Amino acid sequence: MNKTIWNGLLVAMAISWSGLVFSGQAGEQESSDQALSQTTSATETADEKQLPSGIGWRLVRSLEMGKSGKFVHMVLVDKDRQMDKTVYSAAITKLCSKEPEFCRIRFWIQEYFIPEKLTPTAEQLKAQKADHLFNRAGSIHRTLWSCSVDHDRSQCVEW
Template sequence: MNKRAISVALIALISSWPLSAALQQPQPEQQSQAQPLLQGDGWRLIRSLQLGSSKNYIHMVLIDSKRDMDKAVYGAALSKICRSEPDFCRVRFWNEERLVPNAISFTDAQFKGMRAEYIFNRAGHVQEMRYACTVVSDKSQCFSH
């Protein structure tokens, strides 16, 4: 009888184990929510990707396609995104969400769709804003695809 009670208890324990393990896993609504992404008039931050193990990021921004030739929209995005990054800030802009890359490197099509890029690196004494030549015609401020 003692063996039977132990066997029943062991079977009950084994059969309830997957259920208890599933109950201990955090449910989606219990997981911490990510902070809302920045946005402004004519632009929206899509994602920020960390550069290796540094604390530096490349920010991927979507510009409203109807306003992608308005330099003020780019400036407003930079002002909001880079204000908390006093030593390094890199921002890339696209006007088609499907072209915004999920990784730091990107395809030729994604490069061709990029509208602008901003880089600020205090240590390297670099601060540069460059636009696609289809956005600005000044060759000193643009890159061609």
């Protein structure tokens, strides 16, 4: 009978010990998950700080034209703000204010259509909402609007 009690105590201790070990691992896992979450949040915050954005718009990428040091900025405009030209103007001001010679910004409302290369496909071009170009050397400073943004047919472009 003493042997039975002894075996029972050993089993109980083994169960208690394994529960203690696994609960410690769960705590370590939770700590690891929290650390990963904080690292991910910090990375996302750093990425957000690297790419300018504003109310109603966000810079998705900037592509260099060859090795010229000149960039074409690809901007996503909130779909519900696509007809608000002040959103486009705010992006133009933010992205072009420090560019004394050249600035080009292309705007879309669906991130899917934003090109990863300088030259958009026909489908990407058709989905484009606006195109701003400032080129001091060519004396160009203009913004073209898609007809879905500016319904005045004399002021808009069908790409």
